[in-house]
Amino acid sequence: MTRPIGRRAAEAETDPRAVNGCAPDVFSRDGTVPMREFPESEEVDFVIVGAGCGGSVLAAKLAEAGMSVVLFDAGPFFRPLSDFASDEYEQEKLYWLDPRVSDGDDPIELGANNSGQAVGGSTVHFQMVSLRFRPEWFKSRTKLGYARDWPVDWQEMWKYYAEVENALKISGPIRYPWGPKRGRYPYRAHEVNEAGLVLARGAEALGVDWAPTPLCTVSAPRGKSPPCAYRGMCKIGCSVNAKQSMLITYVPRAIRAGAEVRDLAMVGRVETGQDGRATGVSYHRGGEWRHQKARNVVLAGYSIETPRLMLNSATSRHPQGLGNSNGMVGRNLMVHSNHAVWGEFEDEIRWYKGPPSMATCEHWNYVDDDPTKDFDGGYSFMSQGPLPGDFAGTLTGATGMFGDELLTAMGKYNRMAGLKIVGETMPAPDNRVTLADESDPLGLPRARVTYAFSDNDKRLQRHSLDFMSKMLGAAGGRNLLETSSTAHLMGGCAMGDDPETSVTDDMGRSWDIDNLWICDGSLMPTAGGVNPAMTILANAARIADRIVAARNG
Amino acid sequence: MTQGRISELLVRETGRPVGGKGMSLIVATAGLGFLAAGLAARRPSGGPHTPSATSPRKREALRLSRDGAAIMGSSVLLDSGMEHLRGDYRRDAMYAAPLAGAASMAASMAEPRTGSPGKLIEGVHVGAVATGMAGMGFHLGNVLRRPGGLSWDNLFYAAPLGAPGALIMSGLIGMATHRMARSSGQERRHGRQLAALSAGAMLAETAEVALLHYRGAYHDPAMYLPVTLPPMAAAGLLLEAARPRRRRRGPLRLLLRGVEALGYIGTAFHALGVARNSGGWRNWRQTTMAGPPMPAPISFAGLGKSGRAALDLLDIADDRLGEDSK
Numbered sequence: 001m002t003r004p005i006g007r008r009a010a011e012a013e014t015d016p017r018a019v020n021g022c023a024p025d026v027f028s029r030d031g032t033v034p035m036r037e038f039p040e041s042e043e044v045d046f047v048i049v050g051a052g053c054g055g056s057v058l059a060a061k062l063a064e065a066g067m068s069v070v071l072f073d074a075g076p077f078f079r080p081l082s083d084f085a086s087d088e089y090e091q092e093k094l095y096w097l098d099p100r101v102s103d104g105d106d107p108i109e110l111g112a113n114n115s116g117q118a119v120g121g122s123t124v125h126f127q128m129v130s131l132r133f134r135p136e137w138f139k140s141r142t143k144l145g146y147a148r149d150w151p152v153d154w155q156e157m158w159k160y161y162a163e164v165e166n167a168l169k170i171s172g173p174i175r176y177p178w179g180p181k182r183g184r185y186p187y188r189a190h191e192v193n194e195a196g197l198v199l200a201r202g203a204e205a206l207g208v209d210w211a212p213t214p215l216c217t218v219s220a221p222r223g224k225s226p227p228c229a230y231r232g233m234c235k236i237g238c239s240v241n242a243k244q245s246m247l248i249t250y251v252p253r254a255i256r257a258g259a260e261v262r263d264l265a266m267v268g269r270v271e272t273g274q275d276g277r278a279t280g281v282s283y284h285r286g287g288e289w290r291h292q293k294a295r296n297v298v299l300a301g302y303s304i305e306t307p308r309l310m311l312n313s314a315t316s317r318h319p320q321g322l323g324n325s326n327g328m329v330g331r332n333l334m335v336h337s338n339h340a341v342w343g344e345f346e347d348e349i350r351w352y353k354g355p356p357s358m359a360t361c362e363h364w365n366y367v368d369d370d371p372t373k374d375f376d377g378g379y380s381f382m383s384q385g386p387l388p389g390d391f392a393g394t395l396t397g398a399t400g401m402f403g404d405e406l407l408t409a410m411g412k413y414n415r416m417a418g419l420k421i422v423g424e425t426m427p428a429p430d431n432r433v434t435l436a437d438e439s440d441p442l443g444l445p446r447a448r449v450t451y452a453f454s455d456n457d458k459r460l461q462r463h464s465l466d467f468m469s470k471m472l473g474a475a476g477g478r479n480l481l482e483t484s485s486t487a488h489l490m491g492g493c494a495m496g497d498d499p500e501t502s503v504t505d506d507m508g509r510s511w512d513i514d515n516l517w518i519c520d521g522s523l524m525p526t527a528g529g530v531n532p533a534m535t536i537l538a539n540a541a542r543i544a545d546r547i548v549a550a551r552n553g
Numbered sequence: 554m555t556q557g558r559i560s561e562l563l564v565r566e567t568g569r570p571v572g573g574k575g576m577s578l579i580v581a582t583a584g585l586g587f588l589a590a591g592l593a594a595r596r597p598s599g600g601p602h603t604p605s606a607t608s609p610r611k612r613e614a615l616r617l618s619r620d621g622a623a624i625m626g627s628s629v630l631l632d633s634g635m636e637h638l639r640g641d642y643r644r645d646a647m648y649a650a651p652l653a654g655a656a657s658m659a660a661s662m663a664e665p666r667t668g669s670p671g672k673l674i675e676g677v678h679v680g681a682v683a684t685g686m687a688g689m690g691f692h693l694g695n696v697l698r699r700p701g702g703l704s705w706d707n708l709f710y711a712a713p714l715g716a717p718g719a720l721i722m723s724g725l726i727g728m729a730t731h732r733m734a735r736s737s738g739q740e741r742r743h744g745r746q747l748a749a750l751s752a753g754a755m756l757a758e759t760a761e762v763a764l765l766h767y768r769g770a771y772h773d774p775a776m777y778l779p780v781t782l783p784p785m786a787a788a789g790l791l792l793e794a795a796r797p798r799r800r801r802r803g804p805l806r807l808l809l810r811g812v813e814a815l816g817y818i819g820t821a822f823h824a825l826g827v828a829r830n831s832g833g834w835r836n837w838r839q840t841t842m843a844g845p846p847m848p849a850p851i852s853f854a855g856l857g858k859s860g861r862a863a864l865d866l867l868d869i870a871d872d873r874l875g876e877d878s879k
Contacts, residue, residue: 169770174705187770191710200700212706220769221829229831229843240831 012076012083013093016264016286018119023255026248027224027241029082036258040292044068047281047294049267049309052121053536054520055300056246056254057164061544063257067551070260070292071251072283074305075117077263078124078247084239088389091236094118094125098446100304101436105452108335112235113487115302119263120247122302123533125237127356128216129382129422130170131530132161132538134179134365140526144368146376146456147427147526151497151506152542158182160538160545165214168244168537169222172214178362187219190228195351196359198417199383202475203361213360213382216533217243230354232385268444270297270313270322270516278322278516284442298508298517300540303333303489306522307433308447310493323493323510328503330433332494333451334527337423338487339461340384341468342394342416343477349417357382357420364467365529375460377424378529381468384418391416398483417477419468422487424529425457433492488532492522507546508539519543557645580634580651587630587655591623591662602666611733611740614865615665618730618747621858622661624816624851625723626681629654631848633716639842646691649684654720657681661727665734675731681724688717709768715761719852722754726859733866740873744866745794751860752790755783755812758852769845775822779815783853786812790860797867806864813857819850 017024018035025031038044046062048055051073059071076093078084085091096115102108116122135154136143162183165172172185189212192200196212203210217228217238228242241248255261265285273279280293299306307330311321321329365378386394388410395401395409436448453461465482472480495518496502499511508523510516521536528535633650642648660677692712699707708714729750733743759780766776789805792798827844828834841847 187772188709188768189706192706197700204700210700220772221826222772226829226831227843229839242831 012078012263014264016262017077018261018263023261024077024079026079026252027081029079033252033255035255035260037260038068038070038292040290042068043280043293043295044070045294046070046296046298047292048072048298048300048519049270049281050121050300050302050305050520051119051251051261052116052246052300052302052520053123053533054302054540055298056120056250057537057540058298058300058519058544058547059259059261060250060254060257061541062547063254063259065544065548065551067548068258069254070262070294071254072262072265072267072281073117073119073121074266075119075263077119077261078237080124080237080239080241080247084233084237086231086233086236086239088236088387091125094237096305098440100446101438101448102451103448104431104450108449108451108486108489110304110449113338114335114489115304118247119251119261120245123216123243123245124247125235126216126245126533127235127531128243129357129360129531130165130168130172130214130216130534131360131362131380132179132182133157133528133530133535134378137526137528140377144376148494148496148501150525151495151502152539156542157535157538160542161534163541164534164537167541168216168249169218170214170216170244171219171228173212175211176214177209177211178366185214187222189213190215190217190219190230190355190358192358193230193351193354193383193385194347194349195353195385195417196357196383198345198349198475198477199359199361199381199419199471202419202471203363205474206471208361208363210359210361213355213357215355215358216245217355228355232352232354232356233387234355235387235390266442267301267309268312268442270299270309272313272315272318272322272513276317277513296515296517298519299493300518300520302520303492303522304433304447304449306518306520307492308435308445311433311435312445318512323503323512323516325512326500326503328494328501330492331429331431332427332491332525333431333433333449334425334427334490334524335451335486336488336490336527336529336531337379337421337425337453337457337461337464338485339423339465340394340418340420340483340485341465341472341477342384342418342481342483343472344412344479345415345417345476348414350414351383351385351417352387354385356385358385359383361471362530364464372463375456375463377426377456377460377527379421379423379460379464380529381419381421381464384420386418388413394483394485395481397485398481417472417475419472421461421464421468422529422531423457423460423464424527425460426454427491427494427526428452428454488521488527490521490524490527490532493518494525495523496525507550508543517543517547557643557647559645559648560642580630580638580648583652584630584634584655587659588627591659594659594663602668602670603664608737608869610869611737611866614740614862614869615730615734617865618726618859618862619661621751621855621860621862622723622727622730623658624855624858625719625726626654626656626658626661628848628852628855629720629723630658632719632846635842635846635848636713636716646687650688650717650720653681653684654723657720657723657727661723661730665731667735671731671735675728678724678728678731681727682721685717685719685721685724688720689714692717708764713761713765715757715764718754718757718761722750722757723855726750726754730859730862738873740866741797741870744863744870745797747859747863747866748790749794751856751863752787752794755787755790755853755856755860758856759783759787773822779819779850779853782808782815783812783856786857786860790863793864793867797871799868799871802864802868806861809857809860809864811857812860813854816851816854816857819853820847823847823850
């Protein structure tokens, strides 16, 4: 972020690319598409901070409704065809790896599977698992007796799940075994790879349902996207453009509709006026601090950067940070337990082939009265396909093995399979984002993330490990290995019906500042036992419709 | 994974995990050999084995039908040759399909014969039907063996249940045509039989296309064409089989020409489909396997031809009736 704006260079990571009325054409190797630009002195209708699941959808829908929108992202604007390498370490450029302070009883590892720093956000490297919340989870306090309720009705969310699933042409099974009937997925499910069939065989042996995972990568051509080529590099960025990430779907849609995208633009502060309302943002781009005026500011930086920005934008009028008069900003941060069981198999599996999680089991998301279920919430689990570097890291992390021992263990890589959960954790006010004492190179205080699992979380983890061990054994796995980790982030700026216990209302509008909005995963009051992408997307689509309706009404 | 003996041998000899080139060479050589044999037998010199009873008009009509069967045979040769290559010819039995397809193509191209050459031709057709049936059994076994059993996913991605049907149809139409060529007259009966057979084959083919285009989510509206035009033609043919009416045949013939054209247009569309896969035609070694099967649509051209042959036979019967009543 040190070179001047406007210099065209191959280095997407150092030179802004969305400049001079052009944005990168993500379907080309070096082309551009025209893009509208707004003067910084012009008060645009919406500044959106973060071009991931929340910001991209909102930007596209608001721009399509005729509003002036500038979409900021701290990361580069990549062209997957020419910028992505089939190399795990090179592709770490997709993660948010700026240091943060992570503490608490169970400090979270931050980076690969809970952040993104690129236009398109973490959808550029997500594993494309596209599941819906169980309907009851939107009222988990009322209906299931734990955590808290969402201020949204499940049927409304169901409608928006369908909208975003169609916009991303999710490839899913014709019959989904769990939950209320859903419409047919727009594209057919992919052929389940051998790693997925291990889950399938295990599920059939234990008598529980399984399904091909609904995935956000197309199983047939779509526009300029070829169908998935099953290269298996999904987690480090799809270099064939089959993955329907925000980068190649909603972001181009937003640009076509007249939104401006500013890449490599790190928003450092939301500026507020005498009346306490937001007036715009200060951002760092091209080596200098700049300012963009706006009638509304939307924060879509996910569960750490959104609270960090609110806390860092404190003024004498908002001494605790913006929208934080009740002290709820940054609180109730949640992760997903990401515990796994791995096993060796007689036959070759070659689990790196195809998307990593092609089969799923949501059994424990939908069972309430099983006598062995000794926890609140639920978990899903999926078949696994870690790339070699990733898996070597897993082995080292879990067992400490190294050198020859690790080499021997990795020799079994092609004959291994694993099951990994996405396990719901309980919201707790002390799991939170605050500002650390140290600052980053731009002079912004770093985020401090404090996290601890609850007893319920630990019971869920133990239950899942036992169940997955049983299933992997039933499928023929031997020498089972258990590992623990976390994935995803949820909460931090929960929406709610009560201004005392939440940060925003049901449409993401700050209780304190009526032109400050949040639209990302930090709004989630509960985590659910499924990957959050579809829920964040659906919620963003819903918020966009609400904003448009409010303006027209 | 099961390894056939040929597969093992090739892997051992070539030192490559997949001896794909060697296998393709075997199939390609056999295919070309059969093509040459068929061409050589196409125009008989009026030798001792030529059935003499058939009228020239009937012979022409039946030749059209045989061309149809030969096209279907070639479709089986190329399609199964490719798809089984994709499966590395892991079982020796996988060679049977392209070879039977090639043999069926040659037998259909050959002008009908009497005596032992005729028996050979009919034997090839019976062999094609039997291979097709066995193939269907193998494919069903493959579907049922996978987790999920008879599920949508296995119907989409396991060995395709409908594909060996093309071999069965190629054999049946070839066989029927050969039999018909050996007797004179009976054009009305033969026309109705051929109409019914072609209609049945068209409906079966449509069912397979419907399944696989559904797999492709009908992402291009053109994908609806082969599931609408052929059933209409099949309905017309069935009507003709039940109650032949000359005035229907004009429009029906047009429709059948449409189905035939669909075979050629479909091939072009599938070529475009291949181009839409990652890497396009430059990456043909992967995309021709991963994309829509190029040799599949052409079988509609074969069915269009045999359908028209049935109408020709019915016309001949009607003309004869007209002459008789004069």
